[in-house]
Amino acid sequence: MTTLIVVAHPDDEVLGCGGFAAQRARAGERVVSCILSGAVEARQHRPELAQLHLDAGEAQRVLGLAPPLLGPFPNIAFNAVPHLELVRFIEEAIRSSGATRILTHHPADLNNDHRHVSLACQAAARLYQRDPAVAPLERLAFVEILSSTDWAFPGTAAPFAPTSYVELGEEFLALKLRALAAYRGIMRPFPHPRSEEILRGLAAYRGGQAGMRYAEAFQVVFERIGLA
Numbered sequence: 001m002t003t004l005i006v007v008a009h010p011d012d013e014v015l016g017c018g019g020f021a022a023q024r025a026r027a028g029e030r031v032v033s034c035i036l037s038g039a040v041e042a043r044q045h046r047p048e049l050a051q052l053h054l055d056a057g058e059a060q061r062v063l064g065l066a067p068p069l070l071g072p073f074p075n076i077a078f079n080a081v082p083h084l085e086l087v088r089f090i091e092e093a094i095r096s097s098g099a100t101r102i103l104t105h106h107p108a109d110l111n112n113d114h115r116h117v118s119l120a121c122q123a124a125a126r127l128y129q130r131d132p133a134v135a136p137l138e139r140l141a142f143v144e145i146l147s148s149t150d151w152a153f154p155g156t157a158a159p160f161a162p163t164s165y166v167e168l169g170e171e172f173l174a175l176k177l178r179a180l181a182a183y184r185g186i187m188r189p190f191p192h193p194r195s196e197e198i199l200r201g202l203a204a205y206r207g208g209q210a211g212m213r214y215a216e217a218f219q220v221v222f223e224r225i226g227l228a
């Protein structure tokens with residue numbers, strides 16, 4: 001059982017589903033992050049590439065995930081990359097990981113890279129219907145990333161609409177915050193959406209929607225349930 005997290009930037013995998021990923025890894029499943037942007041150009045307040053790779057590796061280690069697959073695509077410029085290149089990179093990640101469960105960005109995120117990754121990932125997720133050697137997709141879900149998903153303007157696209165909640169409890173919320181701290185320079189002072197107060201607040205709010213002690217919310221858009 002492998003889950004693939006397909007995101008644009010280092011730290012998106014933790015912000016979007018770090019608690020869930022750590023939980024699945026703890027349960028013995030394999031979880032791999034595919035982070036399409038390994039470059040740091042146009043990324044303000046961020047460290048050099050070598051340090052960023054170290055930070056990404058440490059964040060995966062904290063969560064118990066496999067080493068990340070890092071792509072070569074340029075930050076804040078995914079709109080200039082041919083759609084097919086993004087799709088092929090993600091398809092290769094699906095093949096190499098053997099993943100049947102995929103998490104990716106919501107297509108209405110304000111961040112342009114997130115939108116392009118979401119569209120490319122939706123196309124790549126259909127790989128099994130084009131290649132019989134690929135195991136069928138079991139589940140595709142969108143994640144929620146503060147400072148992008150919540151910054152989308154109303155009326156511009158169908159907004160993130162959670163359908164599924166995963167309880168984190170104190171333990172997995174703490175792991176998520178520790179993994180985020182492994183990325184130097186991403187946390188900001190309150191009330192920025194990437195502050196500890198707001199991340200805790202979101203987890204509490206999502207938990208409250210589902211009667212749970214802290215939760216991450218997901219919008220499941222595809223689920224394949226076989227015969228019992």
Ligand SMILES: [Zn+2]
Nearest residue numbers: 008009012111
């Ligand atoms: Zn991002």
